[in-house]
Amino acid sequence: MSVVLLLNQSWYNKELAWDEEDFPFTTMIIPWGSVWTPTLTVEEAYEVTWSNESPDVILHKDGKVELQLTLRIDSNCNFDLIHYPIDSSDCTLSFFSLASKESELEFKVSVKNKILNVKREYLITGVNIRSPKNMEQPYFVVKITIQNTGVRIILSLIVPSTALIVSDLCGFLIPLKERLSYMVTLLLAYLVFYSSLVGSLPGSSSCSPLLSYYYTCLLMLLFFRTIQTIVVAKLVSDNFNLWQNCGFRGENATITTRLPKDQSCHPEDSDGSDTNEGSSHLKPASAALDKLFFFIYLGLVVTFHVLFLAVWALWQCKSEKPPGGDHLDGIQW
Template sequence: MALCLLLHLAFLRLGTTQPLAQEHGFSAPVVDWPSFSNLDSPQEVQETTEVPNNGSAPLLVDVLVFVSNVFNVDILRYTVSSTMLLRLSWLDTRLALNATGHQRGMVTLPWDSLWMPELTIREALWVEWQDRSPRARVDRDGHIELYLALTTETNCDLELFHFPRDQSDCRISFFAFGNTVMELEFKPHAVNEIVSVKREYVVRDLKTQVPSQELVPCFQVTLRLENTALKAIIALLVPGEALLLADLCGGLLPLGTERIAYKVTLLLGYLVLYSSLVQALPSSSSCNPLLIYHFTALLLLLFVSTIETVLLAGLLAQGNRRHESSCSLAPRVEQHDRGNPGPNPEEVPRGAKGSRRSWAEAADHIFFLLYLAGVGCGQLIFIVLWVWTTCKSDPAPGEAVPHGGWPRL
């Protein structure tokens, strides 16, 4: 019996098989993956850091993208900040178990001890991986599952023609520059996990796709963002429309210095508001926000209205000064011609003064009607452009020049 125990211990140290151990009443030892039996061996690690062989077909990596937050959309910098979770899964037959009677169904391994695709985001300004040392889960068949959480700020060609009621498609492209399409292929899926809508931009749609005609394995995540900010509409549209309505009401004041002061005050106030409104809106080489043109049109209308008031008031004041000078010369004429009973000189200037005033008031009334019609037509044109007009951005320089285009590495 003692001899049997010594032989059994010797066989265990040499890595004997399970049937011999069970023959003597001992439980079977836990067998680990062959490639990770000795992680200190560089040769063993090198075998698992190469792309797994899938025969003549490229290795298929299933990618599930969980978008959990889009927390900042900067329209002035054309950037979007988001947080997402990637679940990568693929098959590596080198890590499959060949031993029978294995007791563990899944183990976790460090990410740097096995092969994984090295992902690069093309549109990213910066990327922060939340877990610096993620661990992959491997089952007994060699299926690997790896989770990567990241926060990134990416460039987005926001379509802001209808701002602040705009919709834009922002693309986030993941490239594996260390491999070719003959070695690796992605199969992406997307899940929208955003549950809060208490923000300016919300995600209305989320989809993934694999771009065609690419020599580098890649996949894209497209976020459709919609602006739902009522605050921007109130802060931008209401002040301009209120000043335009106040300008129309100012046309009802009598023509004179009071109306000039009123119009000039409105114009100066809108100039201050105009500078702040334009600075709050982004600018681009094409498809600028329609509000920029709307605010500029309102500024021109206020300017024309003010100029009209100043000109008519100036002409009226100049006529009054001539009338006063003619009245001062009338007594001298009477002294030289006392015996000639002519018409009363005061009656002629009064008639001339009345005719001048009636002419100025008639011109001002005609201008007010034309101005009112112009404002109404302008507002109608703005609404039509806002609702039915779309703006197609110019092609990017890389696509427009003869030798441009997407990178083909």
């Protein structure tokens, strides 16, 4: 996470105070290396960029010292991504003064200005600051609460997946001879979509997004649907007369396991005279089987989405604390 902060620091040093009668001015601007300034270390940061390497220090006649620092902090933040893309996370920045002890330095902190947003898809919903006591080194902690609006993900991922489910269910309205090519095209298109999806979903968190499991299950459902289409299409094929050659004859036909010497269960050994008759009896059975598969698949889709919504509402996953974050325990926000 990248954060730009403006730190306004002030403290009193009586040794730097002066009498206005002796020095006829109320303020003085000097380089910051000329007086003592607190040395701050951000524990969660892996890179800190200063906008001004040599900021000026303002001295007042009563001994008040003011120092303004503008810096960009690139820090580690373990996001709570279990409910991505409508996730909410708390990121902390801990400012330590390692060169001082608590008896020598005490922070009195407050937040005066709050930035309302960082990017279009994220909003800052809260900024809190605390300075815990009774610690070996003085420090203060800034907690930033960010909320993902999810607009980009909803438009680019949720809407296409909903269209995929509707298109898949509407495939049962297509004749079987044309449905197989439709399902194969749909499966290949989803594989391309899924490969790009894996790279777009965030994964650097101790709580992986439930959305990644959702799209994986959709892939399995679509694969099952394609296999079902292949099976039913094979049963209604005009060249599939194996049952007829094995004893399927007419409405009162039975399948026997004993055949005459001049017949076999291979399609190439039949004379084809009863092909149309066998197909006419297979098509109603295949239509019933296709209808059965439709209700089974519809039940699987509905059950999966009900279970997914239940897991979404009930499952909780708290991200791990950043390394060295034990000092955050016990802070009352």
